[in-house]
Amino acid sequence: MVLDNNDEFDFPGPGAWDDSDGARPVNPAASSNTGDAGDAREGSAAGEGGGVQEAPKWANLPVADAGIPGARKRKKSLGEILVETAVISREQLDEALKVQQATGKGQKLGQILLEKNLISEEDMLRALAAQLDLPYYTRLPLNDIDPALVEQIPISFCRDNKLLPVARDDFNVTVAVADPLNIFPLDDLRLILSTNINIVVSPPSIIDASINRVFERSNDDSKKAIDELNVPEIGVDEDLEETRDLLESTDDEKPIIRLVNGLLTRAVKEKASDIHIEPYEAEIVVRFRIDGALHDKMQIPKRHGSSLASRVKILGKLNIAEKRVPQDGRINIKVAGRDIDVRLSVLPTAHGERIVMRLLDKTSGAKRLDQMGMEEDLYKVWTSLIEQKHGMILVTGPTGSGKSSMLYASLMHINSTDINILTIEDPVEYQLPGVGQIEVKDKIGMGFAEGLRSILRQDPDVIMIGEIRDGTTAGIAMQSSMTGHLVFSTLHTNDSAATVTRLMDFNIQPFQISSAVLGVAAVRLVRKLCQSCREAYEPNDRELQLLGVTRDKLQGGKVYRAGSGCERCQNQGYSGRLGVYELMIFDDLLRETIIKSQDAKAIKRVAIERGMKTLRESAMAKVVVGLTSIDEAIQKTQTDDLDLGL
Template identity: 45%
Template sequence: MGRIEELKGKNGRNTEDILLKTDVLKDSPALDVLSEFYGVEKVESIPEDDIDYELIKQFPISFAKRFRILPISKDNGTLKVVFAPPQELYALDEVRSRFNCSLETYIALERVLTDSINRVYEQGKDVVSEDINEGSGLSDMEFTEPQDLIEAEDEAPIIKFINTLLFQAVREHASDIHIECFEKEVLVRFRKDGILHDVTKVPKTVQSSVISRVKIMSELDIAERRKPQDGSIRLKIGGRDIDVRVSTVPTSWGESVVMRLLYRSSVLMSFEQLGLEGEKLETVESLIKRPHGIILVTGPTGSGKTTSLYAALQRINLPDKKIITIEDPVEYQIQGINQIQVNTKVGLTFANGLRSILRQDPDVILVGEIRDRETADISMNASLTGHLVFSTLHTNDSVSAVTRLADMGVESFLIASTLSAVIAQRLVRILCTQCREQYVPVDEELGRIGFAREACPEGKIYRAKGCQECMETGFSGRIAIFEILLIDDELKNTILTHPDSSTLKEKALRNGLITLRMDGADKVAKGITSIDEVLRVTEEELAES
């Protein structure tokens, strides 16, 4: 402290100012000096297990961030709090008054406290506890650059409401937020694990304000209500980077808004995490190591196609390979891969982008989606010139991809000579391991999914029940089921005869094709999912059988 007193005498500055704005702390452990100056004990970290989340519910996020103070626990009328300098005296008085108790104070470095506040308010299960119609005190954000939701200041109720929706959607791992206008009310729903759930209803009187707020955030024209619009928002919630794709369409009772949440910092999944195992995993591993050819992934929107393709790119992302993608949108950033965003406003379409990619000397190309003949022809010609090409198609099963390409006008000889495999997939919900219940299925139930009772351990399988851990849904997370169509020489010859889907599928089944329903049945037998889930996502296959 002698050095501090010397600086005070020379500069006429107060002690706290010297501690924070000079390099004196470089000569001593910073936390030790601050602890001695303030006369309180130090803490080097704040374990989450020590946090009382009931207290957190009573403590505004904006106050915690602004005054660098966090309540930890309360015992026998004494509240334990951690603060970081500089500290306003009235802030501690406010805490003392709010909780009507004495304080036991501890000091931490600002970065430690800030990290703890972000973590606590993001992960606390009951933080967003107030009625969503009233807002939870979450505050306004500027969205031209990614901002931290937790750091914003208090604002109007509509702004609080939209911010609360975003915060809660991220906390509950929702993929989409739906705001739908009806005659007498506005309905808000979240899509979680592929299923829509009602969240709240909003009074009709605030409909325009809610829609306008979303439009302002996504830089859309708030005056235009007669035609669809698309926009995007970049933000941070609790330190997580998130892209929000916004779509509006006019309906009878007002505009419908869908916000799709893309978690840019999400951990990319491996094949094993996706649900590939055994022989299917070996098959896919072999396919992606080929030097050329086309591998297509098919399925409806939201079936995990992009995630599967990214898993493949991760597997082959080595220093000896140049990988370029063209996507709409670029959903995940992968280190070491050149990723291009489609921009139709400047003429950067899949087809035009693909032509430019071919001049970049790539080894592997990913085309986000084959939407037309032009893109299909360029992709197939790229594979003929020694490139491995990945892409997606919107078809119900693997076999339909072949006929879909033919319907686009692609020559059958080009399909037969370039197509290596088609992988169809769906996402099924995973049974909650905390509450799933075992039962003996009836023969009719087993027959619908297509496997014998002998395939079930002890003749029993599992079904959903529901508990607090899974929010009474009976499920937690999702996993993929797959159908892999390998284009061997026999199928190549069949494709040249312009077959319909049923003929091609019959040939593939004779050659050992394992369908989506069959793979789903295997996951039912292993207790991963339920019969109802597999039936839900394979309705088309059931209709054809």
């Protein structure tokens, strides 16, 4: 949608699509009320992180002119509006007009301004709303949208045409649109709803996010489906459309299908990393792991456990008749336009099949290194480390501590066209452009060691091994790092110093470790305090000792703890997670210590003396600035209690 500077429109405004006149557009000026600049109609910006916020009810939002005086009183060109609102200068407009004239008006002015990066798409949309005398909103009143209205319209229609019905009264439906010049879908919508259409304008990103939230709420069928499971016949339906968006589920589908779809949709909406379906003697409990902690979500009658397990196993292409042995599978689904990879594990128990589904949002992609939450000095040291030409770099921590994210971010940082990066992973979690990624397939004898041997014949510069699990893999990786390759990998140890002794357990000699390893990073994820409901308090002397600071170093002498919860954090007190890091650099003194001593505590003591900040210290630094709580920092760094004598 690109406009010419000299284009003027007689375009339908509020109430313009009348069912009686064949949807013929009329001049909005005839039916619109005037409003002053800066009217409440525009609303405020989207919330933190680009989220959608609810605006006041539509009845309280008067028709205005998108904050641009005089737009309604006289027709203005798009270029004039952009100049008057100081989006572009008169000189920039004149220059763009010259370009347009040189192309024989074959190119629209708006396109020229966009290509020159003089305006954004939102600038153009805001100016267009003013020119057409249409309301412009940067928020939509999601809580006031009637679910019955939404259910009449396919989600694909709303997504494809960037529109969303947001309100209705006895005679009209108000529709938010991202392209007010595209009248054809509005005409279709008038026929679908059999009513008149009023339009308001909103940015495409706000409409997309609103569509997802509204349809998620409308189609959260899990609880309703449980009630409907009381019917005698419960089919599991073997047909599977993997590419269909689960938000398009309909009431015509079998209850068990809508139950599973509802669970997956709800888990994605709540940013859960895992879904646990746990059969017990009297009932089936469903729990979501959110920000590292499990939360009860619902109970399902025990008699439906077999149907539920069968439906999930069908999705994962598993054998539904086999209920005696564990099975693993994979499901590819789409929720709210996002591609989700689901890793499925089914385990027979005394009360039925226990199911765990791990969710990976492939659409979001891996984080960049500068998004990992490292402190500035640590970031500089780490980037210097991973830019070396050869050697071994290890990341350690328990399952779910952020090791893979750290490796992916590091590979993305060093990736360039003049190096060859190859990985062997189990599984491949994110697709990295320009990186050759190989997935472990143990069933056909393609393990880490076998894959690593093959990678070495592919002329790699950088190798990433998802995990060192045995002595064979450790030995090949160590040898590779000493023959001109930069090798990244992970280990399961409690801290960075324990990595040295773990390698020794794999029969790697101390002199090999000291020669090959460049550094080890221990990582943890701590929950981030909800910034809306966190509570400030004065720490006691014991807590100050743990923080390692005096009271006068704290802002107002206080720190924060989790509050009682709010809507933003789903009443948990925490929202999101942060990385905390312990980086042990292998300098000459530390290498000498490793050769002389095989004691992890002695190695750690020397590393601390050389300036290493421990996991506990890193976590407490997050407490001081109000990002997490003391309780959370202690819980996630418990290994330091013994090492430091706390």
